[in-house]
Amino acid sequence: MKEFTKERTIKMLIEKKEEFQRTLDNSKKKFKEDVNRDYHAMKTHTADMNLASTINNGHRIKTLAKIMVKFDLAMERVNNGTYGICTECEKEIHPDRLLQVPFTEYCITCKKQKELKKTSSYAT
Numbered sequence: 001m002k003e004f005t006k007e008r009t010i011k012m013l014i015e016k017k018e019e020f021q022r023t024l025d026n027s028k029k030k031f032k033e034d035v036n037r038d039y040h041a042m043k044t045h046t047a048d049m050n051l052a053s054t055i056n057n058g059h060r061i062k063t064l065a066k067i068m069v070k071f072d073l074a075m076e077r078v079n080n081g082t083y084g085i086c087t088e089c090e091k092e093i094h095p096d097r098l099l100q101v102p103f104t105e106y107c108i109t110c111k112k113q114k115e116l117k118k119t120s121s122y123a124t
């Protein structure tokens with residue numbers, strides 16, 4: 001990666017990770033509030049239960065938690081010099097993609113292929 005020096009990449013990863021961490025913290029806070037509200041609504045039979053939103057938020061927290069792990073893995077790849085290289089086809093990942101999804105381990109081609117596989121396995 002010519003565009004990214006190691007220092008810049010680490011700085012970018014830390015900044016983005018903090019951003020995600022804040023979102024994760026907010027989601028967790030909201031999840032707690034949601035659960036309390038749903039529990040209260042269940043006990044009092046009031047209509048303000050919103051399980052769908054609670055469940056959605058739960059999924060969001062799971063996804064965000066996974067992303068946090070990906071950030072740590074990306075940081076490891078920076079340290080061993082493999083950051084920005086697709087773990088699937090070992091080609092360079094486009095810098096624009098790294099700026100958008102700094103924790104990614106796949107180039108856009110491999111990512112698309114993986115998503116395609118995912119979708120077709122859902123369909124069967």
Ligand SMILES: [Zn+2]
Pocket residue numbers: 086087088089090091106107108109110111
């Ligand atoms: Zn690839």
